[in-house]
Amino acid sequence: MDKMIDDEMLVTQFKSGIQKAFDELMKRYERRIFSYLLRSVRNYEDAEELTLEVFFKAYRALGSWEPKAKFSTWLYTIASNLSIDYHRSKSRHPVFIYEDENVIEKRLVANDISSNPEKQLEDQERGEIIRAAVDKLSAKQKEVFMLTRYEGLQIKEVAETLGMAEGTVKIHLHRAIKKLQTILQPLWENNEI
């Protein structure tokens, strides 16, 4: 399908019964939604499950969806609600990424390239410490931080996605960054990361 067709056009096509339009929308957003959810839940299998759930819900609701915001913003709204429910239902510490075969394979390839296994391990631990700091943010702080920083959403779009005032989004974003600084700065000053 033509890349030049915008999302809203595809939505209209889908509403008029062209199933393929949804396939195209899914193709456009599955990676982004999956990475977003993977960062949110830190677990490969759950992120996959939730990604499916996002598109499942979107498919069901799209027929009656009236575009007040962009289609992508709407998708992130569904994803972020699901991720909030997920964290609510699993009131446990997030686990680190599930070691899917593909991930292990990728890591093996990476290890082949760099012949310094100690450094590899160091980098890996460092990454985990830093992600643990991110996971210490409140749910809203983390959502706002992730959506602006890694999903490329504007403050205004995050406000729409999360149903907050723009000012509130900014406050959460500032607090998130300040909190990351509070956690991480002592760690690098003590050479722990």
Add this chain to the structure above:
Amino acid sequence: MPKCKISEAHVIDYVIGELDHTEAAEFRYHLTTCNHCIRHVNVLKHVLQLVDSAEAEIAPQAIVPTNLESKLYRRLAEEPIQKPSVHSRFTDFIARLGLILQIQKPAVVGLLAVVAIAITLLIGNPFDNETTESVDARIEQYHHQGIQRSMEDVIRNKHLRPSDEWNTVSQLNRVKDQAKGTDWAVLANEHLKGVNSKL
């Protein structure tokens, strides 16, 4: 060093690019004279760099799950749009079909027969609650449910706006297209003939 009067939020906004053009220029000018803010900016940039690289590690493009689409359609096939059973959906469908056919009485009997045959051919015995065995069959079944929904839309619109025949014709043509190669296309065509004969 005395603390600078510029707010922490302002420095953060500068680092994440949330200041407008003028504000950013003013702040850059301020940085030429304020070591406190320079240090703050550098710390924040380092924090974000660390987090960016840690977050980049965990979502590499290559490991996005495969076959999400077919998994979605399988799920949609498992959980059809309307909760009611196949049986009640069947009777509902026939009932709605009956509504519009009041306008075209002569066609009623023939069409009902076509619908019944089509449904039996397409999704098996509508009174049988058996779930389909293979994944492909489910996806196929889902496809037919999609067509059925489009057909229902035609019927609904035709009922609500009986005078808008052009709309009905174009909708039916879309269904025909969507249903190409199936008996639904035959059904849509039958319908189309009926409408066209009135135009």
